Amino acid sequence: MTRIASFSFALTAALVLSACVFAPPVGSIPADSNAITKMSEQALATCGAGNVKEVNAKSFSCK
Numbered sequence: 001m002t003r004i005a006s007f008s009f010a011l012t013a014a015l016v017l018s019a020c021v022f023a024p025p026v027g028s029i030p031a032d033s034n035a036i037t038k039m040s041e042q043a044l045a046t047c048g049a050g051n052v053k054e055v056n057a058k059s060f061s062c063k
Contacts, residue, residue: 032057 035057043052043060053061 036055039057039060040052040055043055043062047053047060047062051063053063
C-alpha cells in the first residue's frame with residue numbers, strides 16, 4: 001500500500017509542478033498587435049517620449 005501511495009504522491013507532485021502555458025489563438029495576435037501599435041503611437045504623441053506608463057489595446061496612461 002505504501003508503494004501505491006508513494007507513486008501517487010510522486011505523480012501528483014509531477015503534475016502540479018509541470019507548467020502549462022496557454023497562448024491566445026494565432027489568428028487573434030495580429031489584431032491585438034495592430035491595436036497596441038496604434039495605441040502606442042497615440043500614447044507617444046500625447047505623453048511624449050519617456051513619459052508613457054502603460055499601454056494596452058484599449059487605452060494608455062502617462063507617468
